[in-house]
Amino acid sequence: MDALVLQYVMNWLVLGCIYALVALGFSLLFGVLNVIHFSHGDVVIVAPFVVLAVLQGLVAAMPAATAGALALALAAAILAVGILGVIADWLVIRRFRRAPAMMALVATVALGTVVRELIRMFYPQGSNPKPFPRLIEAQVALGGVTVPVFSLLAIAVSVAMMGLLFAMMRFTPLGLRIRAVAEDRATARLMAIRPGRIFAATFFVASAVGAIGAILFASYAGAVRFDFGIQLGLIGFSGAVIGGLGSMLGAILGSLLIAGIDVLVQATMAEGASYRLVFAFLLVILVLVLKPSGLLGRPAIEKV
């Protein structure tokens, strides 16, 4: 394959996979709770900051064990952001269970601003961009071009997470309960499933998966800033909408489409870079007009 084309394809796949990890959270939460969690992007972007903080603390404590420290930092960040998602639900979103969906939406927009400004206030020099390390620096030759191992890792991790998520929904008791609550909250309660616990579990899973996406995003870009969550969230949300909110497969498809348009426009159009997101969001409008339920929306596939 042409070396240039291969690089474009790698770029597309990595971006698409990262967006998909965020989009999955939107889709999952909408499917189970019927709520659009607009602060999802801001919640998950906390993860790279936790990684940096833990990493700095650990390296200061014992300078030798860098690989172990990194693994520990990643685990801590994913866990912390999963819990943060549960806290966000418990503090804010929970209060709007019986309210019209619009109210929860507005509340989460506000919550996103709060989370963003808290990062800025409490992380040292929080307004400035923070260099974020590459998880793996090595490169391999692939089809005549050198490809960073990180890109392959990002794709592999994303695919593995998607597989795990599907397996969890399909084959575990928790997945069964989540699907039951999503299908019919009242009947699920009659079957001795406590929706409150299921909601908390869903928030944990969605936020933790998103945290992985955010860490990969920061590592791929090479930096993280308190406001990077806005665009990441917006793109993830758009991916979920294009695919059909509530459909996990749709979220993945939608994210790949958005990343594809993004890369294609920049690669082929003169001055395309200025309009990269214009085309991505045009697609959102187009899908909403022609098929409001999204490409793989509820009528086509069981909602998860």
Place this chain on the structure above:
Amino acid sequence: MSGILTRRRLVAAMALGAAVALAPVAVAQDKPKIKLGFIGPLSGGNAPQGLGARNGFLLAIEQANAGGYPYTVEGVVYDDASDPQTGVGAATKLVNDPDVVASIGHWNSSVALATIPVFDRFQMPVIIWGAISPKITEQNLPMVTRVTPTLVTENKPLAAWAVSGLGAKKIAIVADTSDYGTANAAAFGQFFAEAGGTVVSTDLLPVGTTDFRAVLTRIAGAGVDAIYFGGVITEAGLLRKQEGELGLTVPMIGISGFYDPEFIALAGPAAEGTMVSYPAAQSNPRLDKLDADYTARGFAEPSSPYTKYAYEAANILMAVIRDKGIEDKAALAAAIRAISYDGVLGTTTFDDHGQTQIPVEVIIKIVRNGEWVTRE
């Protein structure tokens, strides 16, 4: 209820008594009090530039207060976060504060272009210390002057040097879509072509872009001798980092917009060899003294290349206020334009558009071993 009221009254009476007792102390300073405004990016990706400039501004005021200036000056500092809306909000606060006599402002051209109509409408003299779009002084608003050279004067020698000194025949231009980025792309493109080079592509990306790989891959395919970046720090750092990773080893050049240590921190080892043109300050004892004073003052933030411009702008304001008083703003603005001021930048005079006439000599700064050094 009445008991509480009585207690409140008692507290109020005591407070009043205390105020009366302390009043003579408070007015012991007989110098009239004035305020000067500062706006710049104190948060966000360009904060290092703004913070250094703010410190220069505050240092100038502290030195004036300590040095027998006829007014007691207080600096009022606002953050524009590199955002035009936030900047206009800050400018509105300044023009609505009756104690603020004049202001200095802005590193981002898009913010300056948004606020100068506000300053002009409310008749408050403003000196631009860091924003370098030519449009700012082209409008010739009577209240607006600028102590920095425009990006035209920075791009022209850089383009000439890129062709003759660096030997670049084909170049790719990347910039952001702000006023600053588009003006840079246009100015550099024009001067580079005039100098005999070929601009292969021009890509403008929105501020806040984090992934440049698609554009860079295309540029790599086109085979260029160098990449010109006409944006600011965060994007410059990410662009350079991703360039290195795609195996694009051609030099990256630009103007002073990302001449900042933060750029090196972001790009990491990939920053090596990046070159920017930077207006060389005519070396003089006053500038050396400023550097020493800045260090002695012990600010939390390091000085930025714009510290001296903000310092100079504040001193020019205080010089004309000393001569003309604080009442007639039009006279103040006219006096700024008429000034011939010997300071840290050399001798500043303004043209009929309020643009500084200090001649620009550009030096090339290059990243070597993780530090900006002057390229010989």
